[in-house]
Amino acid sequence: xxxxxxxxxxxxxxxxxxxxxxxxxxxxxxxxxxxxxxxxxxxxxxxxxxxxxxxxxxxxxxxxxxxxxxxxxxxxxxxxxxxxxxxxxxxxxxxxxxxxxxxxxxxxxxxxxxxxxxxxxxxxxxxxxxxxxxxxxxxxxxxxxxxxxxxxxxxxxxxxxxxxxxxxxxxxxxxxxxxxxxxxxxxxxxxxxxxxxxxxxxxxxxxxxxxxxxxxxxxxxxxxxxxxxxxxxxxxxxxxxxxxxxxxxxxxxxxx
Amino acid sequence: xxxxxxxxxxxxxxxxxxxxxxxxxxxxxxxxxxxxxxxxxxxxxxxxxxxxxxxxxxxxxxxxxxxxxxxxxxxxxxxxxxxxxxxxxxxxxxxxxxxxxxxxxxxxxxxxxxxxxxxxxxxxxxxxxxxxxxxxxxxxxxxxxxxxxxxxxxxxxxxxxxxxxxxxxxxxxxxxxxxxxxxxxxxxxxxxxxxxxxxxxxxxxxxxxxxxxxxxxxxxxxxxxxxxxxxxxxxxxxxxxxxxxxxxxxxxxxxxxxxxxxxxxxxxxxxxxxxxxxxxxxxxxxxxxxxxxxxxxxxxxxxxxxxxxxxxxxxxxxxxxxxxxxxxxxxxxxxxxxxxxxxxxxxxxxxxxxxxxxxxxxxxxxxxxxxxxxxxxxxxxxxxxxxxxxxxxxxxxxxxxxxxxxxxxxxxxxxx
Numbered sequence: 001x002x003x004x005x006x007x008x009x010x011x012x013x014x015x016x017x018x019x020x021x022x023x024x025x026x027x028x029x030x031x032x033x034x035x036x037x038x039x040x041x042x043x044x045x046x047x048x049x050x051x052x053x054x055x056x057x058x059x060x061x062x063x064x065x066x067x068x069x070x071x072x073x074x075x076x077x078x079x080x081x082x083x084x085x086x087x088x089x090x091x092x093x094x095x096x097x098x099x100x101x102x103x104x105x106x107x108x109x110x111x112x113x114x115x116x117x118x119x120x121x122x123x124x125x126x127x128x129x130x131x132x133x134x135x136x137x138x139x140x141x142x143x144x145x146x147x148x149x150x151x152x153x154x155x156x157x158x159x160x161x162x163x164x165x166x167x168x169x170x171x172x173x174x175x176x177x178x179x180x181x182x183x184x185x186x187x188x189x190x191x192x193x194x195x196x197x198x199x200x201x202x203x204x205x206x207x208x209x210x211x212x213x214x215x216x217x218x219x220x221x222x223x224x225x226x227x228x229x230x231x232x233x234x235x236x237x238x239x240x241x242x243x244x245x246x247x248x249x250x251x252x253x254x255x256x
Numbered sequence: 257x258x259x260x261x262x263x264x265x266x267x268x269x270x271x272x273x274x275x276x277x278x279x280x281x282x283x284x285x286x287x288x289x290x291x292x293x294x295x296x297x298x299x300x301x302x303x304x305x306x307x308x309x310x311x312x313x314x315x316x317x318x319x320x321x322x323x324x325x326x327x328x329x330x331x332x333x334x335x336x337x338x339x340x341x342x343x344x345x346x347x348x349x350x351x352x353x354x355x356x357x358x359x360x361x362x363x364x365x366x367x368x369x370x371x372x373x374x375x376x377x378x379x380x381x382x383x384x385x386x387x388x389x390x391x392x393x394x395x396x397x398x399x400x401x402x403x404x405x406x407x408x409x410x411x412x413x414x415x416x417x418x419x420x421x422x423x424x425x426x427x428x429x430x431x432x433x434x435x436x437x438x439x440x441x442x443x444x445x446x447x448x449x450x451x452x453x454x455x456x457x458x459x460x461x462x463x464x465x466x467x468x469x470x471x472x473x474x475x476x477x478x479x480x481x482x483x484x485x486x487x488x489x490x491x492x493x494x495x496x497x498x499x500x501x502x503x504x505x506x507x508x509x510x511x512x513x514x515x516x517x518x519x520x521x522x523x524x525x526x527x528x529x530x531x532x533x534x535x536x537x538x539x540x541x542x543x544x545x546x547x548x549x550x551x552x553x554x555x556x557x558x559x560x561x562x563x564x565x566x567x568x569x570x571x572x573x574x575x576x577x578x579x580x581x582x583x584x585x586x587x588x589x590x591x592x593x594x595x596x597x598x599x600x601x602x603x604x605x606x607x608x609x610x611x612x613x614x615x616x617x618x619x620x621x622x623x624x625x626x627x628x629x630x631x632x633x634x635x636x637x638x639x640x641x642x643x644x645x646x647x648x649x650x651x652x653x654x655x656x657x658x659x660x661x662x663x664x665x666x667x668x669x670x671x672x
């Protein structure tokens with residue numbers, strides 16, 4: 001059997017001196033879609049940011065292997081180039097840097113990592129236009145500043161567009177569904193599904209199971225109080241939708 | 257001897273000094289040079305003046321300068337150390353005919369009222385010493401590039417330019433201040449621009465003096481009724497650079513838009529004072545400044561807007577932002593708004609800080625290197641000011657000059 005694409009073993013981390021993650025363990029195989037659910041403050045976004053290498057967190061224990069390599073030893077940009085993509089819950093606006101420039105720079109960073117040449121300008125435009133059609137994004141947004149003046153839905157679709165252009169091995173999508181209307185949710189779901197492949201994996205972080213109507217997960221995990229307290233299949237998400245999180249919190253031990 | 261005494265001593269009592277030059281010397285003697293105790297000069301590097309050995313203009317240069325490519329559609333006047341170089345200039349016949357050389361301070365030179373008000377005192381020095389001041393009246397439409405190269409070592413380079421736009425006239429004016437190949441001294445520039453009613457001018461200034469140069473310039477603009485003055489200024493050169501700019505909106509519904517940026521590195525000091533006076537009803541001003549200080553550099557900008565009692569219905573927008581990009585770097589921004597009438601719409605803001613860590617991480621998470629990400633964010637910071645320069649060749653030249661003063665040089669694509 002192949003080694004998992006992502007293997008998190010007893011990962012603990014703190015932010016601002018306060019422990020947030022308490023020994024998270026998780027394995028994600030290539031070809032799988034996992035959903036991580038949990039109440040507010042349970043550590044979901046922290047887990048995503050720690051995996052993506054955001055400064056400001058202190059790893060206090062555990063290991064993470066990504067495609068066999070020690071993920072925690074890599075700086076953020078090398079994690080991205082190695083194929084780990086973080087879809088931000090709150091994508092930032094960067095006036096003055098066009099979408100086209102960022103998409104091309106990001107794609108070329110990944111291509112160089114793979115030993116490929118920078119993409120030709122013509123091929124790049126063809127590629128991006130194709131992905132923009134998938135995400136129902138107006139081509140005019142290519143020349144606009146990154147997320148500058150975008151609606152909430154446009155920002156989230158733009159995150160998925162970046163993901164489709166970069167073609168990561170592992171996509172961590174941090175509440176990509178928040179703030180989306182039903183049509184936008186379908187478009188985002190379609191975009192995520194278009195990336196599904198035997199060599200890739202997706203981890204969807206969400207509060208609600210409605211995105212999972214469109215992106216059907218292989219496994220669902222509940223993160224509470226900084227640790228995974230329950231794992232199951234899609235039925236677990238439906239049960240959470242009915243019962244909420246309290247019954248799991250009661251069962252989860254409080255951490256010191 | 258202090259700098260002022262040496263300036264006056266070097267000026268002496270030349271027999272050929274016209275009344276304008278003599279009046280300038282007398283005014284400077286009365287008002288003296290500004291000091292750091294003057295509120296509008298507290299960030300300027302005035303001590304550098306003490307190191308100037310002589311304030312006399314340098315001798316006639318004999319170099320053949322490397323000039324930037326000509327701007328399509330522009331006439332060009334080239335000055336070296338304040339002296340017009342006809343052999344390097346590209347003036348059309350009409351322009352040559354209209355150049356009214358004010359012949360070393362003849363009586364027809366204007367009174368430079370701004371200079372006498374105090375902040376324009378370096379304009380007085382330019383008037384006292386400028387070897388070939390020029391005056392130009394524009395009645396129709398003109399695109400003019402003025403290149404001023406300072407090569408004079410350990411002495412002064414002075415330029416005085418007096419421009420008058422007739423009603424409905426249009427002027428695209430580009431000023432490029434460049435340094436020669438070797439070490440240079442003091443450069444003093446005085447520009448006086450008057451726009452009659454409904455005239456329009458876009459004034460682009462690229463200040464790219466040599467790394468060791470001292471550059472002090474003074475720009476006084478009067479905007480008549482319905483006229484429009486657009487200023488684009490990129491300051492990215494000289495060891496010490498000080499720009500003192502005053503725009504008087506003297507006519508009803510006169511408008512101005514200022515887009516300025518400054519980048520400084522190592523131990524450069526780059527200081528600017530923008531004063532906008534709303535003196536008539538319905539006038540509008542829109543100021544934007546972006547400054548980045550790297551290493552131990554100091555960037556300062558004072559933006560002073562005064563709305564007089566006679567300017568009801570004025571609209572004022574002011575945005576100043578500074579980026580500190582070095583352990584010893586400093587940025588000082590001072591927005592000032594004085595309103596003496598009702599019915600004014602005003603919005604202003606000023607912020608100074610370091611690069612936003614959230615933005616930085618976003619770019620790193622897209623695989624960009626830290627150097628590339630920082631460079632990109634700094635470029636984005638400057639973009640709004642830089643992109644106000646319409647002509648691509650000029651914008652590229654301005655961008656390259658600004659980029660040379662950043663700790664991380666932006667990707668070539670961004671400079672297009």
